[in-house]
Amino acid sequence: MQHKLSVMMLSWEFPPRVIGGISPHIYFLSKALAKQDVKVYVVTCDFPGAPAHEVIDDVEVYRIDSYKSPSPDFATWVYLMNMNMQRETAALMRKIGSKIDVIHAHDWLVADAGIGLKHVFRKPLLVTMHSTEMGRRDGLHTTAERMIHETEAWLTYEAWKVICCSDYMVSHVRYVFGLPNDKLVMVPNGVNTRNYESDSDDCEAFRARFALPDEKIVLFVGRLVYEKGIHILINAVPKILAKVNAKFIIVGSGYMKEQLLNIVRSMGLEHKVLFEGFMDEPTLLKLQKCADVSVVPSLFEPFGIVALEAMAAKSPIVVSDTGGLSEIVEHDKTGVKAYPNNPDSLAWGIIKVLQDDSYARYIRDNAYRRVIERYDWEKIAAETKSIYEGVLGEYSKSFWAKNGI
Numbered sequence: 556m557q558h559k560l561s562v563m564m565l566s567w568e569f570p571p572r573v574i575g576g577i578s579p580h581i582y583f584l585s586k587a588l589a590k591q592d593v594k595v596y597v598v599t600c601d602f603p604g605a606p607a608h609e610v611i612d613d614v615e616v617y618r619i620d621s622y623k624s625p626s627p628d629f630a631t632w633v634y635l636m637n638m639n640m641q642r643e644t645a646a647l648m649r650k651i652g653s654k655i656d657v658i659h660a661h662d663w664l665v666a667d668a669g670i671g672l673k674h675v676f677r678k679p680l681l682v683t684m685h686s687t688e689m690g691r692r693d694g695l696h697t698t699a700e701r702m703i704h705e706t707e708a709w710l711t712y713e714a715w716k717v718i719c720c721s722d723y724m725v726s727h728v729r730y731v732f733g734l735p736n737d738k739l740v741m742v743p744n745g746v747n748t749r750n751y752e753s754d755s756d757d758c759e760a761f762r763a764r765f766a767l768p769d770e771k772i773v774l775f776v777g778r779l780v781y782e783k784g785i786h787i788l789i790n791a792v793p794k795i796l797a798k799v800n801a802k803f804i805i806v807g808s809g810y811m812k813e814q815l816l817n818i819v820r821s822m823g824l825e826h827k828v829l830f831e832g833f834m835d836e837p838t839l840l841k842l843q844k845c846a847d848v849s850v851v852p853s854l855f856e857p858f859g860i861v862a863l864e865a866m867a868a869k870s871p872i873v874v875s876d877t878g879g880l881s882e883i884v885e886h887d888k889t890g891v892k893a894y895p896n897n898p899d900s901l902a903w904g905i906i907k908v909l910q911d912d913s914y915a916r917y918i919r920d921n922a923y924r925r926v927i928e929r930y931d932w933e934k935i936a937a938e939t940k941s942i943y944e945g946v947l948g949e950y951s952k953s954f955w956a957k958n959g960i
Contacts, residue, residue, distance in 0.1 A: 560943060561594040562657045563648065563672070565640065567664040569599035569616065575778065576744070576860045577661055577685050582611075583747055587936030589613040593943070594654070598644045598668075600636065619643045630702065637667035644672055657681055657943050663688075663703055666710040673713060677955040679946050682714035684724065689731050690855045691782050708732050715946050718939070720744045720858040721879030727857070742939055745932040746863045750840055758845040765829065765842070766802035771909045773801050774846035774870070776839065776861050777853075779809030784852035784875060786811065787898050789818050791852075792828060794902035799909045803828045804846070806839060843868035848908045848915070852893070852901055856880050862890070863930055866922035871915040873904040889922040 564585060568578040585595040595614045600621035601607070607618050623639050626632035648655050659681045660669030673680040688695065688703040695701050711717050711732045717739050719725045725739050766772050773795070777783045785805070792803055805815075805828065812830065819828045834842070843849065849865035851874040858879035865872045866889065874880040876892035884890035891908060894900035908915045950956050 559594050561654050562659050563655050564597045564659045565665040565669050566599050566661040572602040583932045585614045586612045587932040640668040641671045663707045666706045670713045679715040679950045681716050683718040684728050686857050718742050721882050723878045724857040744858045744860050745930050745935040746867045748867045751868045762845050771801040771847040773803045774849045776806045778807050779811045782855040784854045787852040791898040791902040795905050798906045805830045806834045808832050843870050846870045859883050866926045869919050869923050871908045871919045889925050
């Protein structure tokens with residue numbers, strides 16, 4: 556009987572814990588890999604109400620106690636969480652035996668665990684870099700930021716291959732960490748288009764929860780942090796309202812929320828800008844489908860999964876012409892690109908979509924077709940599986956493979 560390719564994935568977040576894009580990425584990728592006859596184990600942090608072990612569509616998920624030891628600060632928590640993740644994953648790998656072929660770590664928060672397991676079990680380590688601290692912070696300004704950067708550098712150094720989600724991110728990671736070209740590979744993010752397939756939703760009745768009948772809905776989904784450019788959208792609001800009657804729906808939370816609320820109050824536009832905070836998935840999916848335009852004004856964006864979700868929901872999109880967003884969106888065909896960090900340009904793009912229904916339908920329909928053609932999880936899983944197989948082919952000729960533990 557032929558040995559089934561098996562992968563141990565490490566991540567600090569996995570549903571129901573959803574902090575950013577890593578959690579849904581691993582959820583859908585692991586399930587798509589399982590459909591392609593890859594045995595996937597996911598080790599992640601615990602979450603209230605979630606079982607310590609469960610099987611989701613043939614993916615085995617193990618949740619470790621991430622607060623086993625008291626932590627006075629975030630850095631200490633990361634260190635102790637990694638030590639516990641490494642210990643519990645090692646026990647699991649010994650129980651499984653020699654069946655694990657590849658260790659796949661997602662981002663710096665599981666660096667210590669991934670690197671430790673690599674050396675203990677002499678298995679190839681793959682890393683997906685979803686972002687970098689230098690990119691998120693536009694430089695390195697504090698001791699904590701430098702610590703995270705050094706951890707990322709160590710992780711990419713130890714990796715057999717580093718997977719990035721866009722050509723922009725490949726270039727960025729190569730520059731930031733000084734990696735050779737043959738260590739880097741690009742595999743895009745994906746989107747679960749089936750979530751948006753139902754056409755039974757009554758948008759008119761649903762929209763009434765957020766906007767008046769004559770108001771267009773402008774939607775932002777994301778963390779309220781500097782790199783996501785939410786302040787650019789807020790500063791564009793008066794310019795847009797001068798041309799179009801609209802309601803701005805802000806979904807997400809973050810450290811900039813109070814600052815943004817103060818800006819909105821100073822403009823006297825509390826009735827036009829709604830901060831919704833966290834939104835459950837069914838409501839968010841419906842809102843994405845019913846929005847007149849979705850806006851992604853990021854200053855730094857390795858990929859832009861929110862843009863992809865809007866495209867899958869058939870919501871016209873306006874994005875900053877930066878990072879991975881520049882690759883996802885083709886201007887005037889699948890969306891509108893605006894200059895980054897420019898409220899005037901962003902306002903222009905949003906007004907263009909809201910004032911021309913036929914143009915909005917044109918870019919929306921093109922975008923949806925593009926998502927189906929390129930960003931389906933089954934295609935992305937096939938590319939990822941091919942990378943695993945290539946690494947295993949190289950590994951089979953290595954000293955570790957011939958002189959394993």
